[in-house]
Amino acid sequence: MLQGAIRTDRTVLLSLLRSCVGFVEDKRSGEAIHSRIFKLGFSSDRFLQTGLLDFYSKCGCLAAAQQIFDEMSARDVVAHNAMIAAFGVCGCVDDARNLFDGMTVRSSASWNTMISVYCRRGDFEAARELFDRNPVKDVVSWNAIIDGYCKVGKMEMAYELFNRMGSARNSVTWNTVISGYLHCREFGRAISMFRMMQEENVKPTEITMVSLLSACAHLGALGMGRWIHAYIKNHNLKMDVVLGNALVDMYFKCGSADMAIDAFRRLPVKNVYCWNSVIVGLGMHGYGEQAIEAFHEMEKGNFFKPDGITFVGLLSGCSHSGLVDEGKKYFQEMHHVYGVEPKIEHYGCMVDLLCRSGLLKEALDLIEAMLIPPNCVVWGSLLRACRIYRDTELSEQVTKRLLELDPADGGNYVFLSNIYAASSSWIDVENCRRIMIERGVQKIPGCSSIELNNMVHEFVAGDTSHPQFEEINVFLVEIDRELRKLGYRPDVDSVLHDIEEEEKEEAIKYHSERIAIAFGLMNSTGKGPIRIVKNLRVCYDCHEASKLIAKLFQLK
Template structure:
C-alpha cells in the first residue's frame, strides 16, 4: 500500500475518502496503521473519513482504546465537532493529561469557553496535574470571558505547580491579565521570568498596546532590541499600531525603516499596520501608496484606509474606496467598514449619504447596526441641528443605547444650546458612567452658554459631592523625538518665555487681520478681559507656538489634544497657518483638523 503521506493536499476529497477505506480493507489492521491514518486525518482536518474510521474502530473493538480514542477526540476538536469530541471523551475509561488538554484546547479556542474551565477543574479533581500545555489553554478561556478571579486562582495553581517560569504559561498569564485590564499584574508576571523568548516579549508589548499604554509598548520594544531578541511579524504589527495610537510618527517611521531592513517588506500584515499608522498620523498619501502595494488586500486593509480618509474629513475619497472595494468583489463590507463610511458622513455633515449607508447595512448586507453606527447617525443628526430626530432614533434602537450614543447627543446639545435634551442625555450618562467628569462639564457648559449660572453651580456641586474633577486640557507636540506637553496657562516649560513671546507676536499680526477673541468657550462668570486672557493661553496654542520656534520654517506641525479644540482656537489656528505659511495638524478627541492657508479640512464643521 502506498504511504498515506504521499497523497497531496490537491487530491479530491472523494478519492482521498475512497483511498482510506480501500487501504483498511487490504492491509493488516495493525495498531500503527490505524494511528498513522488517524494522524493524517487530523493534519488534513478530514472529518468525514475520520468518522468512517471511527465506526470501523468501534466494530473492531478498538473504539475506546486510549491512544486511538485520544486521536479521534483530537480530530473532532480540530474540526470543531466539539459535541462529538466531548461524547467520545466521556466514554474513554483511561484519560491521560494529553487527552484532557486536547478537549480543553478545543473549547478554549471555539467555545463555549465555560466548558474549558469546567473541564480544567474536573481534571484537577481527577487527580491529574496540569502541565505547561494545560495552563495556556485554560488561561485563553479566562481571557475570552474576562474571568479575572478565575484567572487569579489558576495563576496560584501555576505557581504551586512550578510552571510560573515557563514562557508559554507566562505569555498566557500576561494575555489573561491584559484582556482583564490588569496591565500591572501582567508586567509582574513578565518581570519574574528571566529567560524570555520573543513570544513573551510580544505578549507584554501587546498588553501595553491593548490597554492604552502605547509609549510603554514602544519603550519595551526598544528593551527587547537591546536584549538581542529578534522581532517577528507580530512584534512589528503591535509596535506600529502603538505608534499610531500615540501619534508618534517619528518612531513609527523608524520602525518602518527597521522592518524593511530586516526583510519584512513583503509581509502584508506589517504593511497594513503601517497603513493604519500613517493614516492616523495624517500622512494619507504614504498610507495609500502602501495600500496599493499590497499583494492581497484583505478586509482589514480596506477598513484601515477608509477609516483613515474618514477621520481626516476626506469623505469623497472614503466613498470612492468603498465603491472600489465592492466592485472588486473580493471582500464584503463588515460592521467596521460601515463605521468608517458613516464617520466620513458625520465629519462632513453629509446627511443623505449617511442615511443611504445606514439603510444599506441591513438592506444590502444583512448587517444589524451596532451602537457605533447609531453613534455616527446621532452625531450627524445632532450636528445638523435635528436633535428631535436624533432623540427619536435613539428610541428606535433595537439594543440598549451606550455611552457613545448619549454622549453624541449631549455634544449636539452643547453645539445648539439645548438645555432640556442635554439634561436627559446627562441623566442617562450618569447611569452608564457615573464617574466620567467630562459629561457633567458639558452640561455645565450648556448652562453657561445660555447664562443659567445657577445650573452651572448645581452641576459643579454634584461633581464636588461625588469627588469628580474636570479633566485638564493638555496638548503635546513631538520635536526631535521628544514629546513636549502643555496645559492651559503653562509656565513650566524651559522655553516658556519664548513661547509666550511668539504668541504675542502672532496675536499682533492677527489683530491686523481683524481678529477679535471669541470668549464664549470660557464658561465662567468673569469679566471679558479675564476670559480673553484665559483663551490666549490654551494648551494647543502653546504647543503650536513652541513648534514654530523649534522647527524649520515651512515644516509641518502635528499637535495632539486630549479634549475638543475650542471655537476661538480653531479660528486662531486657521489664521496662524496663513500667517506663517505652514500646515498645522491638530488631532483632538473627536477628529483631525488640517489647517493650511487659513482654511481647515473640517470646513468649520466639527
C-alpha cells in the same frame, strides 16, 4: 478529499483534524472526519482519539470531549492535558483542577494548561500559587502567567515577572508585555519596551510590529510609524493582511492620508478589513467623495461584501464632507440593498451628518424614530450642534437627557455648564459644579501630545511642568499678539468661570493643544505639518485659532 479515492490513513486524518479548529465550517469538517475515523475502524486508535479530544476541547464541545476521554483505554499525559483544557474552555475550573490533581505524572504542559485555566477565569491568586509550585517551569509557564496579568491590566505584576525571567525571555514574552501596555492604553510604555527589545538584540516579529503600529496610531507618532514601516521592509518581515491593515490604519490616524493610500495600494493581499480601513480613514479626513470612490471600487471588483464598518466609514465621510443627499442614500441602501442592519454607530453618523448641515429638527426626528435606544454619542452630536447654532432651549433639553443616560460622565455637566456660561447664567453654572461634587463626578482633563524626534511630549491645560515652559509661555503671548493682528478674537463661551473677559481670554490661551502647538513651532524646522493628538474634542476657539496659526506660520 474525504469523499474521493485518495487513501486516508491515520496520519492524514490526524493532520486534517488539527487544521479544523476556530470556525464553524471547520467544526463541521472535524465532525465529518470523526465520522470517517469511525467508518474506517480507527475509533480505538490512541493517537486519533487524542487528536479528536484536542479538537473538541479547542472547539468548546465538552460533552464530545468527555465521551472520547472516558472511552480511551489508555489515557496518557497529552490526553489529560487536552481534557483539562476542555474543562477550562467551558468554565468548569473545579473539574479541571480535580483532573489535574489526580494525575500521577505531569508534564510542563500540564502545569501551563492549568495555570491558563485559572487565568481565563480571572483567578490570579490560584494561578500564581500554582505557578510558584510548578517544579518544571519553562518559558511557556512564564509567558502564560504574564499573559494572564496583562489581559486584566495588572501590568506591575506582569513586568515584575518579566524582569525575573531575565535571559529566558523570548519574542512571545516581549510581544505579550507590549500588547499588555497597549491594552492598558500605555502607548508610550509599549514603544519604550520595543526600544529595550532592540537594546537586548531580540528580533521583533510581525506581531511586534502590529502592536507598535497601533501604539503609534494612538499617539499620532508618524515619525516612529514611518521608521517601523522602513524596518519592516529592510528586514523582510511578511506583510500579511494584519500587518498591512495596521500600517494603513497608522498612517490615517497620524494624519497622512497619502501615505495610507500608498501603503494600501502596495499590499500584496487585501481583505475586507483593509478596504474598511481605507474607507473609514478617508471619511475621517473629510475625503467623502474619495471614500465613495473606494467603496465603489471595492464593490465593482467583487472583492468583498460591504459590512457594518464599511458603512460607518462611508457615512462618516459624507458627514465630514457635507454630502447630505449621498449620506441619506447610503443609509437607506445599507439595509434595503446590502442587507446590513443599521446599528447605533450608523445612526450616530446620520445624526452627525444632519447636525453639521444645520438640520437640527431633522436630526431630532431621526433620533426619536430610531429602532434602538439612542446612546450618549448620538445625543452628544445633537448637543454640539445646538451650541454651534445657539439653540439654548433644545440644548438644555438634550443635555438633561444625557445626564439621565450617563450621570457619571463629567463631559455632560461641562456641556450644560457651557450653555449656562454662554448666557451668563452663573448661578446655574455653580449648581452644575455642586452637583458634580456631590456625585463624585470628575471632568477628564484635556491632554494633547506631539511627536518630535521620535519622542512623544504630552501637555495638559495650564501645564507648567515642562522644562521649556518659560519659553513656551513667552511664545504663546507672541502668537496671541500676531493672531489679533489677523482679526482673531477669542471665543470665551467655554470658560466656566464668572471672571473678567481678559481673564477668560488668558485661560483659553493655555489650553493643552495651544501649548503643544507652541512647543512644536519652537522645536521643529521647516514648513512641514505639526500633528497634535488630543484625547478630547477640540474647543471651537482652539479650532479657529489653529487654522489662523497654520496660516500665520505657513503650515499644513
